[in-house]
Amino acid sequence: MSNISCGIDFGTSNSSIAVANRGNIHLVAVEGTSITIPSAMFFLRKGNVAFYGREAVNKFLTRNPGRLMRSLKRVLGTPIMRQGTMVNGELMKFDQIIAAFLQNIKEKADADAGQQIENVVMGRPVHFVDNDPAANDRAQAELRSIATQLGFKNIDFQFEPIAAAFAHEVNISGEKLALVADLGGGTSDFTVIRLSNRYINKHDRSGDILANTGIRVGGNDFDKDLSLAAIMPELGYKSTYGTKNLEVPLRHYYDLSEWSKVNFLYTTKIISQTRQLLYESHDKPRFKRLLQVLEQETGHALLAVTEETKIALTADTSYNTPFDFIEEGLTARVTRKQFDTAISMQLQKISAAALQCLTDAGVDRNDIDLVILTGGTTEVPSVQAEFAALFPNAALADENKLSSVGLGLAYDSQNKFG
Template identity: 25%
Template sequence: MNAIAGLDLGTSNCGVGIMQEGQPRLLTLPEHGAFMPSTLYAARSEVIAGWLYRQLKAQGREAAFQQARGNSLSASLHALSEAKLDGYEDELFFGRAALSHYLEDPSDCYYIRSHKSFLGGSGLSDRQQQVLEDITAAMLWHLLGQIQQAGHGEVRKLVVGRPINFQGFNSERSNQQATDIIRRAARHVGIEQLEFQYEPMAAGLTFQQQLTEEKRVMVVDIGGGTTDISMVLMGPGYLDRHAPENTVLGHSGKRIGGNDFDVALNYRALMPSLGMGLADEKGRTLPSQPFHDAAAVNNLSAQTRFYSTQHRNELQALQRQPTLKPLSRLLTLQANQMTFQQSAVAEQAKIALSSQAETRADLSYIEAGLEAKVSQGQFVDASQALMKQIGGLIDDALEQAGTTPDVVFLTGGSASSPHIRQALSDRFVAEMVQGDNFGSVTTGLALWADRIFN
């Protein structure tokens, strides 16, 4: 039995949407529940292609992938065998299982979170793009397997959500690069027909089902990696009578999302506990660059700098000064490759602040008993620059539309932040509607897959 599906290959979480009895539904993934965190764990990055080849070969689908990888596949298969001989896992892990394996020994593994953030990155070498393609294909393979385990057959036709822009700079080239990577990955795992739909449009399709009259709707989709703003005409039956692109009055998007709020909160509220803001013996405040690089887990260049030998040597020299002893904590973060772990702590603090004024972040993985107090005020201060950029995206969409919204429809993981909701409420007199922050896009993708493939 072949099936069709909508897939939200999200920056923070992945979800699958299917149609059941004429209605779009979130599929419960047997190993993950409604959503799978967008994480992957491997013993080494070079084993990923070999693992994927092994899965494809078991179903007789390895030929095209083998041809595409050429000699590099032999090296990957050798690395996979060596990893097993050395006592490492020769399997990949996804979602929460990936995080659990990573936390067992962060310094001795390959762990990636939010790989979608890198797909449109400028300056990626062919090899880097190939690694991202393999990661994407591995995640798709796993998710397609989850659909089968849930009893919905093999998926050969798929709609994947995409942001309006994967990156802010040179967006046309960035978007082409990112979608090409996803297309190639999908072909590797057996997808015969792949279509993309803009994530805010997909969220709007779900909301549109509730309307009884035409409305000008501003869809504000603040996801894990991107923010997309769309001004759309919606109404009852529009999905059947109008192509979505013909109802768009204006849209804008940029790579600003929940991950960036995590980075900002990490830098503002957690990094002072690791030495940020201290002064050396001559009264000079420490440079902020190492702390920013440590927090910026969604920036490959920043992470490369932070883990460099040069950074380590500079930090070791500085922490010998009596006033800079707390820098040993930053060195511990670096030596044990804990930046993703700290980012997850910042994310949990952000989530806690959506329902309380203050929380405490447990940093005992760095030093026994270490914690940081995190407040709503710190989150507001940390997110000012990001909110200004989101305001600019709204201005752009409004200018294109030449009108104001009747309804503001909020969706995306960061849409639950009271600070963000309040900022939008202060700006618009329109009705404010809170969608399913995580499921609106996914169910909308299922609706669109049903529309174009059936």
């Protein structure tokens, strides 16, 4: 058995792959020179050609005809996984779609290693699906089956926050009690673990891992809450219609706020119902924008500007969100305060899951020496402030937010297969 192995971090928003090649552990460039790739695919209608990552998103945003798919990880373990989806008039199973995405990044790692890699540790959230052990088992089995399709012979799994801990451990002298908070696009996962650079080559780390918790709340949920609070009102969200002053149906706005549901809205029935409501709308200019988005199939562009707004509010306290794809020169000013208010409930759930991890581990907040923040969602200022307040005695480590899980999975793969 070759001792070359790899770790795959298949994320809801971004993915990476790292190779362990005879003691040399490194992330592989997966799109151009970048070591991370957005977990996105675009199927061009003409010839059904697939594009990946930033290129996929750009093809879509420059209005090429076809189908954009994102947040694929969220279908694992759910009934949608088995149903499949229509892509340019053909039924495609999600295991085919996910396998194609992961094959694209595996090829980069194989080229880097100079051979077909047969050993892999796949990252996984603590819970793919909340409060459903059977769905969690199914999701891992689906991912294992996909890894087998890719040609892997030896496949293991590791919780993503534990992998992030392994990536940071290299720099830790002495022993530290750490809480890892891995906040991604789809899930927030926590681990309490004892770390030391003396432990790096220990094959069995189960005695150092004190507890794991996780919830299905992440950056995509922040996007959804921000969209409903600040973006959708520009399309008539919560406006009224008719002689009885009824509120317009809200379901389509909720679906427009989720990457995985947008494509289901472009039906003749939904468009004709929306057109009908426009006649009776009390806010025709805004409600007409909803109809336009449905008719022109620009829901993903709406999600893209929501995400852009969230990222901008990391550095700035306000941002003018552009809606040029709806109306030339149309913008809406969104403030960080609006964003913080919109996500406050989700942030409470994340906090509660972190504290539950401490309870499960039998340790106190003040016992934590180090908090490792990983995953793109930890960039959000209110998230950082929350963890600083929860753990006043701990050092906060937040370097390599988007790549530490992939790197840690490769460290783990070296221990398991090296």
